Amino acid sequence: MKIKFLIAAVAATFITGSAYSATLDDVMARGHLECGVSTGLPGFASPDDQGVWSGFDVDYCRALAAAIFGDSNAVKYNPVSTKNRFTALASGEFDVLARNTTWTYSRDTDLKQTFLGINFYDGQGFMVRADLGVSSATELDGASVCIQTGTTTELNLADFFRVNGMSYEPVPIETNAEAQEQFFGQACDAYTTDRSGLAATRAASGNPDDYVVLPEVISKEPLGPLVRHGDDQWADIGRWVLNALIIAEEKGLTSANVREMASAPTNDPEINRLLGTEGAYADMVGLPNDWAVHAIEQVGNYGEIFANNIGPDTPIGLARGVNDLWTNGGLIYAPPYR
Amino acid sequence: MSSLSFVRETMLPSSTPPTMEGSVIGWVRYNLFNGPFNSILTLLFGAFIVFIMYEILPWVFLSSWTATSLQECRDTIALVHGEGTTGACWAVIRERYLQLFYGFYPRELYWRVNLTFLFMLVALAPVLFPKLPRQLLYFTGIYPFLGYWLLWGGTIWTPFLTFAGLIVAFLVLNFISEKRGLLLGVITGILLIVIWFVFGVIPVAGLFNNALPLGIEIVESDQFGGFTLSVIIGSSGIAASLPIGILLALGRKSDLFIVKSLCVGFIEFIRGVPLITLLFVASTLLNYFMPPGTNFDIILRVVIMVTLFSSAYMAEVIRGGLAALPKGQYEAGDALGLDYWKSMRLIILPQALKVSIPGIVSTYIGLFKDTTLVSIIGLLDPIGLSGAIRSDTAWNGIVWELYAFVAVIFFVFCFAMSRYSIYLEKKLETGHR
Structure with missing residues (x-):
């Protein structure tokens, strides 16, 4: 850097x-x-x-x-x-x-x-599968999270979980396309990136109602x-x-x-x-x-x-x-x- | 007792071979079920292949070719093949295959790309197949300039004068070499070329163009993309890296201290740096070192970097070939009274290159596949384009179809190269094994 x-x-x-x-x-x-x-x-x-x-x-x-x-x-x-x-x-x-x-x-x-x-x-948010029954990012303790490596979103994620005293298991990915594959393939419970990106990903899933974007915004973009x-x-x-x-x-x-x-x-x-x-x-x-x-x-x-x-x-x-x-x-x- | 000898007087009719030999069953038995361990392996791998096919084939064939968006694709597949079917959405390829091949090249000018590609095959033919008439090699010599002009367009005088400059420089080089010695000739030739390229070509081409405007529509570099871009970068790199690699390899084995140090330094430096770093240098750093306002074409910069990169690897591959030759071959060349270049050209290199063919072709294939790295610096090669296509909201979320298509096309190119190298090895086989 x-x-x-x-x-x-x-x-x-x-x-x-x-x-x-x-x-x-x-x-x-x-x-x-x-x-x-x-x-x-x-x-x-x-x-x-x-x-x-x-x-x-x-x-x-x-x-x-x-x-x-x-x-x-x-x-x-x-x-x-x-x-x-x-x-x-x-x-x-x-x-x-x-x-x-x-x-x-x-x-x-x-x-x-x-x-x-x-x-x-914009701001960083979380998307999860609807059937997980999660309504807030503060309920994500112990979740596996798909995260693009080497971006500010990775740092924001770590900060957010530390501040809230929760643990998570990162699933590192390289590109947004890969993230979509992993998230839809259920390799992770939650996917985090900018909320505009989450919306696009949700739209691309084919069945948007199966996924929810959680209300929390954890960074300013x-x-x-x-x-x-x-x-x-x-x-x-x-x-x-x-x-x-x-x-x-x-x-x-x-x-x-x-x-x-x-x-x-x-x-x-x-x-x-x-x-x-x-x-x-x-x-x-x-x-x-x-x-x-x-x-x-x-x-x-x-x-x-x-x-x-x-x-x-x-x-x-x-x-x-x-x-x-x-x-x-x-x-x-x-x-x-x- | 000795009178009881027997000599057969008629030939026995040949009997049919045992069922186990030469028949399908025999082949299967011999190759697939040769003992319990091999039988188990065969069954395991057979099951594995069937499983893969079972998973992939429905996806490939229960597909949609007609939709205009990913959503429509999913709906049609569900409608036609039943709810819950997940099939490939080949419609994206149908809609975008032209873009994947030609990038953003103007549609009405596609013929120029096609013609260039066709000419490339013609230009390659005499190099690849020695049985073809040697006159075709003249076309091969002209081709780089012709291809450049066809692809980028503009006035014909620039490539023409560049070519003419090279010819004149070569003639001068020959003339001075004969009169004053090789070194002076080479130096004068190179100086002439550099001066001509830096100061001469563009203004003189402008003058010529004013007098006789001959040209075709200009296509800017940012309109290049897709496989056109990959093939341009790949083929220029391939064509240029072999001669440069040979020179570097010879330089590295040379007894002249400065030549040797330069070559070793160059090779080790380039091999010690990742290609992606060189591409970043090409895309951004080079601009800082040039006067503001100079527009040094990005594709040209990338081609130069890719060529330098593969030349260094090529040099090492060829050095391996040189090292494989017994010392006697070098001594034989000297004993015949040949000078350095003659002994290299007539004795050493033909053998060394033959030994190096698999390595050379591997480097070529690697180089061609490495061209996809340019997507990282924002050039829209097939991989970059698949990202761009995915960013269309109609196709957002489509992944495997695009990658599968790109993979198939790359396979065609790489497999062709690989087969040619096998053909060449067989043809040059002189029984060293």
Whole structure:
């Protein structure tokens, strides 16, 4: 681990020359956005049989491209693994990493990255077979637990059981696919990973009612897109595209009505500022005046993105929960656009 | 008494062999039930095979080919074959087999990949089968450039000028070698190539392309994937590692101190490092050492690393072959008055390589299978793609079908290599055993 950080630090020193040049200019000159995504994570990033990417993280990249170019398809996706994502971002292989990455202190500071915000609040949970009759994770004393080795989830699991004075028997596995095989094959009583992953796994089982996700959340996993240190203008663009999607949901702007709302100033000044019908706010960050219109029209607001990719009507079937707007009692909140 | 001798005057008609010989029953008895211990073993293994088949075959055949999602698959199988049946969902292969073969290569350009593959077989044929006309070897020489151009597209001038540069450098090398000696010739040749590649090819190709634009649509490296990627990495590694490996092996046995140290250092360093480390170096570290903005193709980087890796192993395999030759062979070469390269080319290497064939082919097969490691650095080879396919919510949870398909295709390639090596060994058999 230390070595990885060291490499990233060395890298950061090496690339400072390029890092201070304007990423936006590079992106404009190139004509498309380079976006780092997962090599495949249900609901977040996944290529279809034509090679077209879709998913929650992918939609953020599309919104960013729509804001810059007015075309949500002006993106190239760079699939990266958990192992090479940070070095690839630091070495400039892509402009922004949207790969359900947890915002942590050391990633922010030591790895020299700038997180643009939080677009998904995840947390580690447990899934068990329904016939086990367990209704709370505190009843899991002595259970065998399938756990991905070498991840933070492994450490969280150990902490949780120690704090609650319980014992468990770890069943180490390498990938999520292997975990599914083991868990459905009853090699372990419980499976623990991020709750979004648990939901996807449960949906994939073929008989979701046989499995329950326990209510306990034992860790904080705030996920969000990130860029490398050194170009604040680029970070601002990325941050405010995300914020614009959230504000859009808050203000009731959808992909269906945003064009109409942008055609003339409305009664709500924040909508007018966001959609460019009032003031020259887009100039401040170096984007075209109607950037938010393009992003919202072509991709949808935050709520639409959530519903299309991981919401209750998709096979993943996640409820909004803590990812609801602050006005609905959730944590999704954007600073005012003024 | 001696007059009672008897000489048979007619041949006896040949009688049928005993039922136990040459018949099926005899074969079974001789091979399978040869004594109580072997009979028990036969029964045990027979039961084991039947058990495996009993478990696997229903899964393979009580399957669905038509569904569009895993859930639909399970429903159709339950509907057709009865509730509770768990069958394979081959529908995922039907829907995604093109992707598994071609990655994200544009669909209307698949013919370019097919043509490249076909040309590869043509280019390989004269190397593999010496009975074919030798003129085909010219095509083999051109093939790497042709294949590169077909796969990646772009202007034809870049591969053409690269090829032309190599030819010119080789001619210069020959010319200077004759006039001024081999060393100077080799150094000039290599210098010429390096200068030409670094500074010459791209701008001159640009000029040519302006004058006469000849090219096909560009396909970027990130659109490569699936078996196309495996075969590109595998075959380039295989083709390049043998010559480099031979040179390294000869270098390691050389009497020249610097050459020997360099070769030993290289081989031991590369063999001491896991391939995955080299791949990480290729995917991330190399970028740090290049000026910002240079776009050094990721596939090219991976091919270089895989080639270096397998060359080191190849060198050791060939060194084993060299060591297997009796010292007399080397002395015979010297006694005939051959110089070093001639004695290597005419006497030592043909024998050493023949001895090394099983090792060489093992290295090749290992190398080809190792190409799946690139999934760890985010390249979508068949293994990486199976992960990506699984991430489609329609197919999330599907595992064995994809792995089975990938395994079958890999088996076809590896088994072909293995059979060819057996053919080659038989053909070159000169009775040393």
